Amino acid sequence: MPQVDLVDRQKYIRNFSIVAHIDHGKSTIADRILEMTDTIAKRDMENQVLDDMDIERERGITIKLNAVELHYQAHDGHTYTFHLIDTPGHVDFSYEVSRSLAACEGALLVVDAAQGVEAQTMANAYLAVDNDLEIVPVINKIDLPSADPAAVKTQIEEMVGIDAQNAVLTSAKKGTGIAELLERIVQDIPAPQGDLHKPLKALIFDSVYDSYRGVVLSIRVLDGQVKVGDRIELMNNGKQFEVTEVGVMSPKAVPRERLMVGDVGYLTASIKNVQDTRVGDTITLAAHPAQKALPGYRQITPMVYSGMYPVDNNKYGDLRESLEKLQLNDASLEFEPETSQALGFGFRVGFLGLLHMDVIQERLEREFNLDLIMTAPSVNYRVLLNDGQEKIIDNPAKLPDPAEIKEIQEPMVQAEIMVPKDYVGPVMELAQRKRGQFDTMSYLDDYHVKVIYKLPLAEIIFDFFDSLKSSTHGYASLDYNIVGYEVSKMVKMDILLNGEPVDALSFIVHQDFAYDRGRKIVRKLKTIIPRQQFEVAIQAAIGNKIVARSTVKAYRKDVTGPLYGGDQTRKNKLLDKQKRGKKRMKDVGHVSVPQAAFMAVLQMDDDDLKGSK
Numbered sequence: 001m002p003q004v005d006l007v008d009r010q011k012y013i014r015n016f017s018i019v020a021h022i023d024h025g026k027s028t029i030a031d032r033i034l035e036m037t038d039t040i041a042k043r044d045m046e047n048q049v050l051d052d053m054d055i056e057r058e059r060g061i062t063i064k065l066n067a068v069e070l071h072y073q074a075h076d077g078h079t080y081t082f083h084l085i086d087t088p089g090h091v092d093f094s095y096e097v098s099r100s101l102a103a104c105e106g107a108l109l110v111v112d113a114a115q116g117v118e119a120q121t122m123a124n125a126y127l128a129v130d131n132d133l134e135i136v137p138v139i140n141k142i143d144l145p146s147a148d149p150a151a152v153k154t155q156i157e158e159m160v161g162i163d164a165q166n167a168v169l170t171s172a173k174k175g176t177g178i179a180e181l182l183e184r185i186v187q188d189i190p191a192p193q194g195d196l197h198k199p200l201k202a203l204i205f206d207s208v209y210d211s212y213r214g215v216v217l218s219i220r221v222l223d224g225q226v227k228v229g230d231r232i233e234l235m236n237n238g239k240q241f242e243v244t245e246v247g248v249m250s251p252k253a254v255p256r257e258r259l260m261v262g263d264v265g266y267l268t269a270s271i272k273n274v275q276d277t278r279v280g281d282t283i284t285l286a287a288h289p290a291q292k293a294l295p296g297y298r299q300i301t302p303m304v305y306s307g308m309y310p311v312d313n314n315k316y317g318d319l320r321e322s323l324e325k326l327q328l329n330d331a332s333l334e335f336e337p338e339t340s341q342a343l344g345f346g347f348r349v350g351f352l353g354l355l356h357m358d359v360i361q362e363r364l365e366r367e368f369n370l371d372l373i374m375t376a377p378s379v380n381y382r383v384l385l386n387d388g389q390e391k392i393i394d395n396p397a398k399l400p401d402p403a404e405i406k407e408i409q410e411p412m413v414q415a416e417i418m419v420p421k422d423y424v425g426p427v428m429e430l431a432q433r434k435r436g437q438f439d440t441m442s443y444l445d446d447y448h449v450k451v452i453y454k455l456p457l458a459e460i461i462f463d464f465f466d467s468l469k470s471s472t473h474g475y476a477s478l479d480y481n482i483v484g485y486e487v488s489k490m491v492k493m494d495i496l497l498n499g500e501p502v503d504a505l506s507f508i509v510h511q512d513f514a515y516d517r518g519r520k521i522v523r524k525l526k527t528i529i530p531r532q533q534f535e536v537a538i539q540a541a542i543g544n545k546i547v548a549r550s551t552v553k554a555y556r557k558d559v560t561g562p563l564y565g566g567d568q569t570r571k572n573k574l575l576d577k578q579k580r581g582k583k584r585m586k587d588v589g590h591v592s593v594p595q596a597a598f599m600a601v602l603q604m605d606d607d608d609l610k611g612s613k
C-alpha cells in the first residue's frame with residue numbers, strides 16, 4: 001500500500017468508550033450505535049450484545065471488556081472506522097477500566113436526564129480525564145417525563161468540570177439523537193496518534209481464554225504494526241510467542257492480515273495461560289523491540305481471601321476443575337487447597353474484592369452446578385514469631401498461638417478519594433472511623449478535592465466503598481493501592497458452638513473493636529442458626545477468655561410432624577424444599593450451620609453501618 005493511504009487511514013479511525021453510572025443506558029446506547037451502523041442487524045440483536053455473560057446480564061454489570069469495530073459513513077463523505085470499547089463499571093475492576101480507557105482517544109460520558117450525575121459518573125469521568133481523553137457528554141433518557149436536560153447540563157459542568165452546553169441529547173430507547181451522536185464522535189474525538197514506522201507498541205487491555213485458540217488478547221496498537229507470524233515479546237515479563245492470528249471483532253471475530261497503528265483488535269499466539277498476559281502489559285516485536293513499555297502497568301494481586309468448600313464433600317474434585325476452568329479466563333483468580341476441621345476439604349481463594357468474590361461464587365454455583373459454603377473474607381496478615389520466623393496468614397484459623405507471636409502486621413492502602421468540596425467533612429469522619437490516618441488534601445479545581453488517607457485494607461475491603469457512597473450521596477470516587485504492612489494490635493476471635501471452636505468461623509479483628517464485635521456476632525449467630533433437637537450454646541472467645549455468649553433453644557416439639565399428613569404432591573414439595581434448604585447447611589459437630597453464619601462477620605458490618613447513621 002502507498003504510504004499516503006496509510007496516513008489517511010489513521011485519520012479516519014476513532015477509538016472510544018462509553019462510560020456511565022449503572023443503569024444510565026450505556027448498553028442501550030451501544031446497541032443503537034451498532035444498529036445504526038449496520039454492524040448488527042436488528043433482528044439478530046439479542047438485547048445488549050456487548051454483555052455476553054448471563055450473570056452480567058442479570059446483575060446488569062459488565063465484567064469482561066469487549067471492543068467492536070464498526071464503520072460509519074459521515075456527512076463529510078468519508079467512511080470512518082470506529083472501535084467501541086466496553087468498560088467494566090465497578091471499583092473492584094477499576095484497573096481494568098483504566099486500561100481500557102487507555103486504549104481510546106475519547107469517551108462518551110452518558111448521564112441519565114432524570115437522575116443526573118451520580119457516583120460512577122464522577123469516578124469514570126475522573127478516569128477519563130486521567131487518561132487524557134476527549135469527553136463527549138451525552139444526556140440520555142430525554143423521553144422520560146422527569147427528564148431535565150438543562151439542569152443536568154449545569155450539573156455536569158459544576159460536578160465534572162467540562163463544558164456541557166453542547167451535550168448530545170438522546171433517547172436510546174427511542175433511537176433519538178443517535179445520528180447526531182455518531183457525527184459528534186467523528187468531529188470531537190481526535191484520530192489516533194502514533195507512528196507506523198516505529199517499533200511495535202501495543203497495549204493489552206483484556207484477555208479471554210478460548211479452548212481452541214488459547215488466550216485471545218484485546219490490544220490497541222500505539223505504534224508500528226503486528227501481523228501473523230511475527231514473534232512478539234511481552235515487555236513486563238519478557239515472554240515471547242509467535243502470532244497465529246490477528247483480527248477485529250465486528251462483532252464476531254474477523255481475521256485480518258495485520259493490525260496497524262491506531263487499530264484496536266484481537267491477537268492470538270498459542271498462549272496457554274492467561275497469567276502470562278496480564279492486562280496493562282505492552283506487546284512489542286522480539287526482533288525490533290520498543291525502548292520502553294507503556295506506563296502504568298500494575299501487577300494485579302488478590303486483596304481478599306475466602307475459604308470455599310463444597311457442601312457435598314464428594315464434589316471436591318469438581319470444585320477444583322471448575323476453579324481451574326474459571327482461572328483460564330481470569331488472571332486475578334488464585335486458589336490453593338486447604339482443609340477445615342468444620343468444613344472438610346476445600347480451597348482458599350483470592351479475589352480482587354467482594355464483588356469479584358460474589359461473581360465467582362455465583363458462576364461456580366450456576367455454570368458448574370456446585371453448592372458451596374464460603375467463609376468470611378479476610379485480608380493477608382504478616383505475622384512475626386518470637387523465634388524470628390515470618391508467616392503470611394490468609395486464613396484466620398491458621399493464626400499461631402498468641403504466646404508465639406511477636407507482632408502482627410496488616411496490609412495498608414493509600415486511598416485517594418475525590419469528592420466535591422461540600423462532602424469533605426463526612427469523608428473524613430468515615431475515614432477516621434475506619435482507622436484511617438490523614439495524609440493530604442488538595443484542590444483539583446474550584447469544586448473538587450482530593451483527600452488522601454492511609455487506611456487498613458481490611459477496613460476498605462468490606463463496606464468502605466458503600467459507606468463512602470452513602471455519606472456523599474454518591475459523589476465520591478475511590479482508588480487505592482497497597483503501600484505495605486504496618487504493625488497493628490490484631491487478635492483472633494474464635495466462635496465456639498457447644499464448647500467446640502469452629503475454625504471456619506474464626507476472624508481477625510482489631511483489639512479495640514474486639515469486645516463489641518464479639519457481642520454483635522454472637523447476637524447475629526443466634527438469629528441465623530436454626531433451632532435443633534438440642535440446645536446450642538454460642539460463644540465468642542479471645543484465647544481462653546469468653547467475651548460473649550448466647551443460646552439457641554431446642555425445639556419444643558416436632559413442628560414439622562403434622563405437615564407430613566397431607567397429600568403426596570404437597571409432601572414431595574415440602575421434601576424438595578427441605579432438600580434445597582439443606583444443601584447450603586453444613587453439619588459442624590452435631591450442629592447444622594447455614595451458609596449465612598459463615599458470612600455473619602460481614603452482615604454485622606452492615607448493622608454497624610445502620611447503627612451509625
Ligand SMILES: Nc1nc2c(ncn2[C@@H]2O[C@H](COP(=O)(O)OP(=O)(O)OP(=O)(O)O)[C@@H](O)[C@H]2O)c(=O)[nH]1
Nearest residue numbers: 022023024025026027028060061140141171172173
Ligand atoms: N426511558 C428510557 N429508558 C432507557 C433509555 N436508555 C436506556 N433505558 C433503560 O434503562 C435501563 C438501563 O439501561 P442499560 O443500557 O442496561 O444501562 P447500562 O448503563 O448499560 O447499565 P449497566 O450495564 O447496569 O451499567 C434499561 O432498562 C433500559 O431499557 C432511554 O433513552 N429512555
